[in-house]
Amino acid sequence: MKRSVFRLLIFVVVITLKGSPILYGQSCNYSLKGNILDLHDQSPIFGALITIEGTTFFSQTDEFGTYNFENLCPGTYLFLIEHPQCDSLKRKITIRQNQVLNFKLEHHINELEEITVSDSKLEQITNSAQEARLNADQILEYSSKSLADALNTLSGVSVLRTGNSIAKPLIHGMYGSRVGIVSNGMRLRDQEWGADHAPNIDLNAFETIQVVKGAAALKYGGDTPGGIIVLAPAKKVLKDSLYGNTVLNMETNGRGGSISSRWVKTFKSGFYYSGQLTAKRFGDFQAPNYNLTNTGLQEGNLSFKLGSNRIVEGWEFNYSRFSNEVGILRAAHIGNIQDLATALASNIPLRVNPFTYDINAPKQQGTHQNIQISYFSTTKNQAKWKWEYSYQINQRKEFDVRRGTRSELAAIDLKLQTHALSGNYTWKKFENWKYEWGINSLLQDNFSNPNTGVKRLIPDHLKIELGSYILGVYKPNNMFSWDWGLRLDGVLIDALKYYDERDWIERGYADEFELFEIQDMGTQLLTNPKFNFLNIAGQTGVVFGFGKGFESNVSYILSQRAPNASELFSDGLHHSLATIEYGNLRLQKETIHKLLLGVSKTSDSFQTTISPYVSKAKNYIFIVPRGLEQTIRGAFPFWQYDATNALFFGIDLNADLDLSPELNFNWSASYTYAQDLEANLPLISIPPFNSTQKIKYTSNSKKWDLEIAHQRVSKQLRFPDNNFKFNTIKMGTIVPETVDISTPPESFNKLDMIFSLYLKRSKILKSYLKVMIKNITNNDYRDYLNRFRYYAAENGRNIQLQLNFIY
Amino acid sequence: MKIVINPIYNLFILFLTLSFTSCEKDTPEIVEEQEVITTVTIEFKAADASSQTFKWQMDQANTQTITLKTNTPYEVSIAFLDESDPGNVKVITEEVAEEADEHQIFYEFSDVTVSYTSGESDALDSNNNPVFIHSIWTASSTGTGFARAYLIHEPTTKSSTTRNGFGGETDVAIDIPITIVD
Structure with a gap:
């Protein structure tokens, strides 16, 4: 009985302080840790963010899916667990001792999101259209070469050259204005119309390169039938x-x-x-x-x-x-x-x-x-x-x-x-x-x-x-x-x-x-x-x-x-x-x-x-x-x-x-x-x-x-x-x-x-x-x-x- | 603290700014073409001082025919001009003479037999090769054909008997109809 009154009191205080759980005079030395796992295969989810609503407390999971909070005051908190590729989860948790809690998230590919890279998982830009990609290691291999040379390794992508060093990617027989290049989420605007104008871009600045064949990536433009x-x-x-x-x-x-x-x-x-x-x-x-x-x-x-x-x-x-x-x-x-x-x-x-x-x-x-x-x-x-x-x-x-x-x-x-x-x-x-x-x-x-x-x-x-x-x-x-x-x-x-x-x-x-x-x-x-x-x-x-x-x-x-x-x-x-x-x-x-x-x-x-x-x-x-x-x-x-x-x-x-x-x-x-x-x-x-x-x-x-x-x-x-x-x-x-x-x-x-x-x-x-x-x-x-x-x-x-x- | 931004409003303002920014462009300057050769003139002067001039002009039908006599030396002088601005005609021949090492004039003949040698006051390159701005032509038999005049830029060699032999890039290649009479 005494305990529940106490809990209620905490709750009221939490509400009045608009979620600020720092209660002075209390010993704020509790910890909460655990793992965030994939609901389907129990694999750890990397990069999930756990925030405590109304506070500045947050933690992000490491490659083992582990999160960790220290110095928590006793009380009831609203935890928000988010990941760009998962459905978010909200849980109300009461802290009165050091605790270990695991959460499971519904992990799915976020089709419309911009591409994000998490170790080996790559999101697709489009759903049904054909994509081919180069990962960080493959990009490194072509570090001293051009973008077109690196892409040439993908089937369906050729290179239109003018001499040795000027190379343009050619997708399904199309190049120049028919092929768009997007870097950091924006279309590259160089003089792309010229057959002897290589894209003015350094592939070393990027971690992944994806090729969408056809103009399927409509968010970047509808004018690139090549890709x-x-x-x-x-x-x-x-x-x-x-x-x-x-x-x-x-x-x-x-x-x-x-x-x-x-x-x-x-x-x-x-x-x-x-x-x-x-x-x-x-x-x-x-x-x-x-x-x-x-x-x-x-x-x-x-x-x-x-x-x-x-x-x-x-x-x-x-x-x-x-x-x-x-x-x-x-x-x-x-x-x-x-x-x-x-x-x-x-x-x-x-x-x-x-x-x-x-x-x-x-x-x-x-x-x-x-x-x-x-x-x-x-x-x-x-x-x-x-x-x-x-x-x-x-x-x-x-x-x-x-x-x-x-x-x-x-x-x-x-x-x-x-x-x-x-x-x-x-x-x-x-x-x-x-x-x-x-x-x-x-x-x-x-x-x-x-x-x-x-x-x-x-x-x-x-x-x-x-x-x-x-x-x-x-x-x-x-x-x-x-x-x-x-x-x-x-x-x-x-x-x-x-x-x-x-x-x-x-x-x-x-x-x-x-x-x-x-x-x-x-x-x-x-x-x-x-x-x-x-x-x-x-x-x-x-x-x-x-x-x-x-x-x-x-x-x-x-x-x-x-x-x-x-x-x-x-x-x-x-x-x-x-x-x-x-x-x-x-x-x-x-x-x-x-x-x-x-x-x-x-x-x-x-x-x-x-x-x-x-x-x-x-x-x-x-x-x-x-x-x-x-x-x-x-x-x-x-x-x-x-x-x-x-x-x-x-x-x-x-x-x-x-x-x-x-x-x-x-x-x-x-x-x-x-x-x-x-x-x-x-x-x-x-x-x-x-x-x-x-x-x-x-x-x-x-x-x-x-x-x-x-x-x-x-x-x-x-x-x-x-x-x-x-x-x-x-x-x-x-x-x-x-x-x-x-x-x-x-x-x-x-x-x-x-x-x-x-x-x-x-x-x-x-x-x-x-x-x-x-x-x-x-x-x-x-x-x-x-x-x-x-x-x-x-x-x-x-x-x-x-x-x-x-x- | 949270910064309150109304996304739609901001976007709207930005689009408005972009769309209605005064985007009138300044009138572009006319490009002064600096190395166009618009005109080639070739003057043929016989010993009796009678002369004929062949003129090739860009954008014009060039139909003059030059008549030469057999076994008669002709002093032939070629000139390259930039007449794109009639008020400011530039004589490019001077530039060719100054950069004798990088230039070569070469004549090739079709269906007529003409030989030529370097003429008086012809430009010479650093190895004393004639550039053939001034040359002396002698025709050996009667006939009708044409001469093709080349101005070669950066030839790979300065002495050859064919156009290909000189290498380099062709800056000028024009045909001069020639009739050779006795």
């Missing part, structure tokens, strides 16, 4: 900790290397900061039989973050800077089509100089800075708000070989500034329904420096985008889920461009776009092209589990994309391809329907995925040769952006088999078919059939492993004939000569090897050494997807030493 690449940093834990990694690379090919280091400092309070630095330096790379003159590169990146994550509420400030300088193969800088024909006829590049670290014109310089702030907060009913703002400044300079000292002056000098703001709201309704609603806006300003002394390739323009989306997931049980999404975007493009008056009339713009004319400047005409587009995107899909590890998914995606600035306005000469490229003001938005199917079977030692897809494009924007233009450099082929209807289909295959505890076999392959339905011709730059087979032996002690990979890329037999003829003088008479720019190179085989040795594997420090040999046989081959295949072979053998420290 979306999502890069996410490491998830912060709520405890006092300092962790990170350092990776050092030394490579024989290019005689260079890189160093990258990352540190994260977290506090129990939820506060954290982190920093990251990367430096890369390479000299000329080597093909098996010659030096690739002027292909060196240097890169320096840094980023830092400051934030607080208290599970229910958090904020973050993020700054990152990427800057690089990349040499362009000197032999690829040509003057006219006769030079191109000469280069094609030669087996070796026409300029081969001794190895150097110097980077001369032609070259590219890129700088990308991102300042980002985000804030999220969870409301009482488990709904969550998140806002993000980012300001991105992208500067891009391209240097050509020019007369006099002008090679020092950039021939292309673009500054792209982007303000982006997004907000989203996620909530749950009844147990099985989840929704997300969001809004994105963007203001983009492109400035083309006129002091280059070269006509602008891309005009000054403004772009405004406003979009909103709603997504939903219905998941009644683990065997079935249905997800859907709808998105609407308004895009406004407002440009100021000078047209050559003669071109303006010749192309029929004078009549059709008279409204755009502003001022006649003699030979030049100042115009103000303005375009509005309203784009719809949608996605729906289902996932069925059939039991015994069988799973199947079907998803349909509709995407619409407004033509980009390059497709509309491009105006200039490409020195490396000897082509003149023209934009097209008549382009309409592009609409793509895509249907993806996935069947997978998973068992303890075997895993396989078969993913066919088909997609139909209306108004598919591409560039086509339109004839020869007589210039002072002789006749030049000119290419113009145009639209057609196109059909794509393909299949991505993957199988993984444990032959024994030591031996693993992995096979992946992909095939893409793409056809221009109007001209009834294959589309250009579509990856040929390719397959990679890997065998990996892991020693019994797990101290070392050895992986041997063989890649076979077939010859692309489906290509459009874009060859042209020009008149050359041979032995004193004129002879028509065909310039074969279309025929793809022969198929090739490549053998790579990775040996990993663990040097130290303790709780505080993990260190390992990797020896990677690429192109072991020093095979001399050319790749159809390298736009410089006309001039030089791919890189020869490379021996790379990599030292990793994870702490």
